[in-house]
Amino acid sequence: MKFYYRDLFIPQTATADQIKSAYRKLAREVHPDHSAQSGHSDPARFHAIGEAYQTLSDPSLRARYDAELTAFLKRRGWVLCPSCGAHNEVPAIPESKVALCGRCRTPLSVTETERRSSQVTALREQAIDVVAELGADLLDVTGDFLHGKLQGLRTRFAVKPRKGVG
Ligand SMILES: [Zn+2]
Numbered sequence: 475m476k477f478y479y480r481d482l483f484i485p486q487t488a489t490a491d492q493i494k495s496a497y498r499k500l501a502r503e504v505h506p507d508h509s510a511q512s513g514h515s516d517p518a519r520f521h522a523i524g525e526a527y528q529t530l531s532d533p534s535l536r537a538r539y540d541a542e543l544t545a546f547l548k549r550r551g552w553v554l555c556p557s558c559g560a561h562n563e564v565p566a567i568p569e570s571k572v573a574l575c576g577r578c579r580t581p582l583s584v585t586e587t588e589r590r591s592s593q594v595t596a597l598r599e600q601a602i603d604v605v606a607e608l609g610a611d612l613l614d615v616t617g618d619f620l621h622g623k624l625q626g627l628r629t630r631f632a633v634k635p636r637k638g639v640g
Contacts (some may be wrong), residue, residue: 475546478539479524479559480577486540486554490531497527549603551585551596563590 482496500523504516529535542596547554552561555575562582564573567589573582584592 475543477543477559477561478530479543479554481522481526481559482530483558485556485559486543487556488530488559493527497523497531499572501527520546531639533536542585548592549596551589551593552581553589555580556583590615 483489484492484496484499488496495626501520504507504519506515506517506520518557528562529539544590550563552563553573554561555578556595557580558576558578560577562573562576564582564584566575567584567586568585573584574580575582604617
């Protein structure tokens, strides 16, 4: 996954004008021709910024990218910074504390309740991914594993299998 908003240092809600001016400013800073004067030339970063701009400045490419990004973040339970577009993995938020962006220290608009529910969603999405990838094999293994555990417990506590179970 590429992080275009992060590369341009803009929020996901940025307007077309904001995207353009962010791109121009950053491209000027890291332009390869710049090296002689400033020593700030960074061809890799220049390339990344250009790619981010190409996608985000095209409304249909941007819409497709936004959908991918949203799904990606949801799968991991990550939050985009509302200021610089960095993706933040938010661990527990202690009571009366606010989660801050790890990159620019802007408060992230996420509460502990939201964080927890997004973590639950993320785990569920990840589990679905794993099952989708491994398919029936995993389900069989899980079945065998649980079956074995149940048998062990039954033996230990001398429980007779219920009808239709085991
Ligand atoms: Zn930030």
